[in-house]
Amino acid sequence: MSVQREMEETIFYGDPAATGGISVFDQDFDELFSYNGEDLGLIYTSAYSAFCLWAPTAQEAEVVLYDSWQQTAGDRLPMIREVRGTWRLTVSGDLEGKLYTYRVRIGDQWNEAADPYARAVGVNGDRAAILDLRKTDPERWTEDKPLLASPVDAVIYELHLRDLSIHPDSGTAYKGQFLGLAEGGTRGPGGILTGLDHIADLGVTHVQLLPVYDFATESVDETKLDQPHYNWGYDPKNYNAPEGSYASDPYLPGVRITELKTMIQALHDRGLRVIMDVVYNHVYDGYRVNFTKLVPGYYLRYKRDGSLSNGSGCGNDVASERTMMSRFIVDSVLYWAKEYHMDGFRFDLMGLIDIDTMAEIRRRLDEVDPSIMTIGEGWIMETELSADRLANQSNADALPGIGHFNDGFRDAVKGNIFRYEEPGFIGGRSGLEQAVKTGITGGVVYGQTIGQFADEPRQCVNYMECHDNHTLWDKIVLSSAGVSDKQRRAMHRLASAMVLTSQGIPFLHAGQEFMRTKEGVENSFKSPVEINWLDWERCAAYADEVAYMKKLISLRRAHPAFRLHSAEEIRAKLIFEKAPAGTVAYTLREHAGGDAAKHLYVVYNTNPDGSTLSLPPLGVWEPLLGEELTVLGTEGQLTVKGLGMVVLAVRG
Numbered sequence: 010m011s012v013q014r015e016m017e018e019t020i021f022y023g024d025p026a027a028t029g030g031i032s033v034f035d036q037d038f039d040e041l042f043s044y045n046g047e048d049l050g051l052i053y054t055s056a057y058s059a060f061c062l063w064a065p066t067a068q069e070a071e072v073v074l075y076d077s078w079q080q081t082a083g084d085r086l087p088m089i090r091e092v093r094g095t096w097r098l099t100v101s102g103d104l105e106g107k108l109y110t111y112r113v114r115i116g117d118q119w120n121e122a123a124d125p126y127a128r129a130v131g132v133n134g135d136r137a138a139i140l141d142l143r144k145t146d147p148e149r150w151t152e153d154k155p156l157l158a159s160p161v162d163a164v165i166y167e168l169h170l171r172d173l174s175i176h177p178d179s180g181t182a183y184k185g186q187f188l189g190l191a192e193g194g195t196r197g198p199g200g201i202l203t204g205l206d207h208i209a210d211l212g213v214t215h216v217q218l219l220p221v222y223d224f225a226t227e228s229v230d231e232t233k234l235d236q237p238h239y240n241w242g243y244d245p246k247n248y249n250a251p252e253g254s255y256a257s258d259p260y261l262p263g264v265r266i267t268e269l270k271t272m273i274q275a276l277h278d279r280g281l282r283v284i285m286d287v288v289y290n291h292v293y294d295g296y297r298v299n300f301t302k303l304v305p306g307y308y309l310r311y312k313r314d315g316s317l318s319n320g321s322g323c324g325n326d327v328a329s330e331r332t333m334m335s336r337f338i339v340d341s342v343l344y345w346a347k348e349y350h351m352d353g354f355r356f357d358l359m360g361l362i363d364i365d366t367m368a369e370i371r372r373r374l375d376e377v378d379p380s381i382m383t384i385g386e387g388w389i390m391e392t393e394l395s396a397d398r399l400a401n402q403s404n405a406d407a408l409p410g411i412g413h414f415n416d417g418f419r420d421a422v423k424g425n426i427f428r429y430e431e432p433g434f435i436g437g438r439s440g441l442e443q444a445v446k447t448g449i450t451g452g453v454v455y456g457q458t459i460g461q462f463a464d465e466p467r468q469c470v471n472y473m474e475c476h477d478n479h480t481l482w483d484k485i486v487l488s489s490a491g492v493s494d495k496q497r498r499a500m501h502r503l504a505s506a507m508v509l510t511s512q513g514i515p516f517l518h519a520g521q522e523f524m525r526t527k528e529g530v531e532n533s534f535k536s537p538v539e540i541n542w543l544d545w546e547r548c549a550a551y552a553d554e555v556a557y558m559k560k561l562i563s564l565r566r567a568h569p570a571f572r573l574h575s576a577e578e579i580r581a582k583l584i585f586e587k588a589p590a591g592t593v594a595y596t597l598r599e600h601a602g603g604d605a606a607k608h609l610y611v612v613y614n615t616n617p618d619g620s621t622l623s624l625p626p627l628g629v630w631e632p633l634l635g636e637e638l639t640v641l642g643t644e645g646q647l648t649v650k651g652l653g654m655v656v657l658a659v660r661g
Contacts, residue, residue, distance in 0.1 A: 050126025065094025418448025
């Protein structure tokens, strides 16, 4: 018996008569019913509204118009079936301000759902909204954005929007909202910079936002914002509309759109680009999501027994390999890039998405703006699609221009994230020097024993912490029993320094600059806000650490040798030097990347009692960073007095 037939016998997916006997699981379903017209969703004008729904398995379809989100019964208007499974309806007159859903009959059952292509939604996203998008543009809304020559020139700062401003001492008026990140002039304890001013002052180039699309009511109920709530937002509900809990008024559909655009413009005005965290690998509920209600069985992956594939660990995996799901993902990314002027996309669990879809996203973004970044979690994961078709690290050679997070470098430096008490290179664990070198070289093939998944450094994202798992500080505490906080701070500095002086794309987590702690909570997506907020009191107390992070970022941005654009140049210009156990040293030679310095020498030392190294005889070495650890002796010797990084230069 075929897989399709087994599934049809266990789960109901509608009367085959609607599709001429072709099951939604048949291989030729896409060939017969995929639709490439550009009018899916709603086209609004003041004279008419045109609705287009793709629902091949439906036997009837309706548009339901509502005057408010609370109205229980709307006006049901029948749609007309047209080509390749599409349904259409054009309604004369100005419908601005109304809400709508689609209602479809699958066999004997009627299902009602929001338009998957909805660009605006009512409170909690159960109904799509009809509005003029041009009226949502803020007073200042330009397509100008900060320049970016190459992805390796980026310094990414990952941020949960609510975390930034919700602390009582954030100095922010719009706490937890889009506008909170747009505010300038905010100050915290002791007059320190907070919010947008703090981020801009650090010197980073990109702010990466955890999900800001509309996520499930089960995570955050937009009608109950006076109650404590917290969620990261990795449970998508409406992919093309912003989340209402970040708006000043979630009941007015246009407000969240205008305020998100206002925030993006404020970041652009401060020289910061914006990366959007997108979650196309799964949906919040495989049975209740609008996709499943409208075309049951099509948009998600299934196992042979008819149960949902669950490589994501979130209950389902999106079937990105199917033509209309792939098309939806590509359309959605392009919409955010064009309508919201987004500068990059971070793909959650990208290893569950198929290669062809990711390659098409990159191709289409190149047509819009080649500087728009694409990075993702290229983890190797089990799902109901063959391994050679998945956009993971193993297949990075088929994904030029798409970066993968480098978990190998992360674990080598700070210790395995799942073995909490296991230290890494910074904690003095031996034998990790070679693994560290693979990150320093941006994940590219450098030699017989050094190399990872990247063909070019733009495919490697180096990081030590992110929203997932323990913060760097908490991991260091867990893996360094009996060690003083002074030494832990040195370890933390060194790990951050390694990210910012390695080839590839550097990535920082908000608060890493002041040794952020979540009090040992590993994954804080449902933890109290007090665990998650950016603690501006800690930021003030750790001002020296913030200043050190600023130095690191400034060093990277001032020296193109740390951000070489090609694997060939890395192999030619980056030379590993002889170094004792517990240290890694290398030079960047002959004005690497056009650097003003003729040569740079970098050493990472994890020996608390210090290390002595022989400098290559390339000229007169002078300290650039780490002067407090540096003793330059006679006959080309360098002594590093304690745990940390030293950078030397031979002037040009």
